[in-house]
Amino acid sequence: MSEDDLTGESRPYLLRGVRLKHDQVRKCWVLLAPERFLRLNGISVDILQRCDGGAPLARIVDDLAEKYQADRAVVERDVRALLVGLYDKRMLGL
Numbered sequence: 619m620s621e622d623d624l625t626g627e628s629r630p631y632l633l634r635g636v637r638l639k640h641d642q643v644r645k646c647w648v649l650l651a652p653e654r655f656l657r658l659n660g661i662s663v664d665i666l667q668r669c670d671g672g673a674p675l676a677r678i679v680d681d682l683a684e685k686y687q688a689d690r691a692v693v694e695r696d697v698r699a700l701l702v703g704l705y706d707k708r709m710l711g712l
Contacts, residue, residue, distance in 0.1 A: 619705050624675055628712045630701050631671030636709045638666050651709050661686075665697055669710065675701075 632638065636651040638658075647663040649656040658666070664685070668678045679697055683690040704710035 619702055624698055624701060624712070626674060626676030628675045629671050629673065630669040630675065630678075630705075631711050632666070632669060633709060633711050638663065649704075649709065651707075654707070654709070656709075661696075662700060665700055669701075671711075 632649075633651075636649065639648055639650055640646075641648045644657070647658040647660075649658055649666065661682075664682065665678065668681065673681075675697070679690060679694045682688070682697065683693040686693070701710060701712075705712065
């Protein structure tokens, strides 16, 4: 999938078996999936906490742009890149 395949109405969600969790031992947020482990930065966590299948991509981007006082186009590019990468790793559905 490419970033162009995502629309503003796409509703991203974590696939079954994939969990967003704060790892107490490592003191960081991680994304856990069968036989996979990804350490996340704060912004990635913020994005993934919004990926519940209910919020469309456009609203997620708008919320993040407002929260971080950032250019919407830059936020959208970064969000799309993260989501496409997780979709390709079979950790995210749309």
